[in-house]
Amino acid sequence: xxxxxxxxxxxxxxxxxxxxxxxxxxxxxxxxxxxxxxxxxxxxxxxxxxxxxxxxxxxxxxxxxxxxxxxxxxxxxxxxxxxxxxxxxxxxxxxx
Numbered sequence: 001x002x003x004x005x006x007x008x009x010x011x012x013x014x015x016x017x018x019x020x021x022x023x024x025x026x027x028x029x030x031x032x033x034x035x036x037x038x039x040x041x042x043x044x045x046x047x048x049x050x051x052x053x054x055x056x057x058x059x060x061x062x063x064x065x066x067x068x069x070x071x072x073x074x075x076x077x078x079x080x081x082x083x084x085x086x087x088x089x090x091x092x093x094x095x096x
């Protein structure tokens with residue numbers, strides 16, 4: 001029972017961390033270095049987490065699903081905030 005709680009907490013933590021990466025990815029230009037970095041960093045952390053904690057491949061698959069879900073949620077939440085502020089509009093008008 002304890003291991004189920006630990007795994008549930010681990011999956012939740014992975015999802016929450018990846019929400020932040022998903023929001024960063026939504027704010028960065030598509031297919032830029034930052035965009036690829038936001039995709040690669042959580043995967044590297046996931047692999048390191050699996051090796052350090054000695055997790056089985058089944059748990060790793062669930063953590064990978066939590067990574068995808070966190071990225072998806074972060075991208076959805078980050079896309080809502082992409083409306084430029086009035087200061088950005090002014091800057092764009094004066095710069096053009």
